[in-house]
Amino acid sequence: MGTTDLLVRKDQLAISRLHTSDAPRLADGQVRVRVDSFALTANNITYGAFGDAMNYWQFYPVDDSAGPGWGRIPAWGFGTVVQSLQADVAMGERLFGYFPMASSVVLQPVRNAASGFVDGAPHRAALHSVYNRYQRCKVDPFYSADNEDIQALLRPLFPTSWLIDDFLADNDWFGAGPSGDGPGVMLLSSASSKTAYGTAYQLVQRRGIEVVGLTAADHVDFCNGLGLYHRVLRYDQ
Numbered sequence: 001m002g003t004t005d006l007l008v009r010k011d012q013l014a015i016s017r018l019h020t021s022d023a024p025r026l027a028d029g030q031v032r033v034r035v036d037s038f039a040l041t042a043n044n045i046t047y048g049a050f051g052d053a054m055n056y057w058q059f060y061p062v063d064d065s066a067g068p069g070w071g072r073i074p075a076w077g078f079g080t081v082v083q084s085l086q087a088d089v090a091m092g093e094r095l096f097g098y099f100p101m102a103s104s105v106v107l108q109p110v111r112n113a114a115s116g117f118v119d120g121a122p123h124r125a126a127l128h129s130v131y132n133r134y135q136r137c138k139v140d141p142f143y144s145a146d147n148e149d150i151q152a153l154l155r156p157l158f159p160t161s162w163l164i165d166d167f168l169a170d171n172d173w174f175g176a177g178p179s180g181d182g183p184g185v186m187l188l189s190s191a192s193s194k195t196a197y198g199t200a201y202q203l204v205q206r207r208g209i210e211v212v213g214l215t216a217a218d219h220v221d222f223c224n225g226l227g228l229y230h231r232v233l234r235y236d237q
Contacts, residue, residue: 006101007062007070013048019066023104030108031084035099038077039152041194048073055127060100072100074131076156078148079105088112096143096151097134107134114139154194161198169206178208185210191232192219200228 003023009015026032051057051071060072081093086109095116099105110120116135124132137143143151168174168186177184186203188196191213203211213229223232 003105004103005062005066005072007066008048008073010048010051010057010069010071013045013073017070019070021063021065024106026083026085026106027108029086030106031081031086031089032104032106033079033095033099034082034104035077035079035102037148037152038075038099038101039149039156040075041153043156044073044075058127059098059124059131060102060105061123072102074098075101077152078137086112089117094137095134096137096140096155098131109134154198157194158198160195161202164195164199165202165206168203173209183208183210185212187212187214188229189214191215191223191229197223197226197228200226204228204230 001023002020004018004020007017007019023032047056048071051073056074057071059074062070062072076097077099079095079097079099081089081091081095082104084091089109089112097116108120109117111118114136116133118129119132119134135143137145142155173184173186176186186209188200188211190196191200192215196213200211200213203209210230211228213223213232214235215223215232217234217236220232220234223229
């Protein structure tokens with residue numbers, strides 16, 4: 001049984017190749033997950049560009065058979081458990097999480113719960129926990145098989161948008177909220193970015209807040225089409 005990885009040069013992200021190797025044998029407590037789909041966004045470039053500085057290369061290190069200087073850029077997506085030596089994880093389970101760009105991956109589930117588990121592989125122990133958790137789709141209230149592609153694209157960054165909205169509200173909008181003179185105005189730059197329009201989605205549900213998007217001329221129609229901004233302005237306006 002083999003597995004195929006998309007490898008990139010760590011020092012030249014535009015250079016990539018496919019590498020096929022023998023799939024590692026499972027040890028007790030491990031599972032093999034078939035990677036079915038994942039999202040490609042600007043964030044993936046960030047993972048590669050800051051791979052050393054922020055340890056993104058360490059999530060899925062490349063073995064010696066691929067040669068030096070190559071890495072695996074992670075991506076958010078969906079996978080299916082195809083082999084399990086972990087009693088609490090069943091074959092056929094559908095998972096959402098942080099996978100390599102590969103045909104399959106071996107995980108070591110720990111801290112198993114009804115909602116999901118954490119990959120307890122030793123090389124990931126010191127890495128940020130948000131990337132180490134895998135969600136069980138069958139009990140995920142937000143999961144729908146019909147829109148997995150949208151979830152893979154938007155879900156990873158939406159918590160950031162939620163936190164921005166919550167932070168602004170907790171701090172009384174830093175003086176920019178609604179008053180007797182009229183509504184508060186929240187100006188979001190990079191309005192076509194996922195984080196910005198996720199924040200707009202939260203803000204537009206609040207009373208007394210006018211949400212204004214600031215974006216490049218080429219993105220004005222897209223931002224207006226989202227239906228989340230009260231107004232959309234170009235950077236040069």
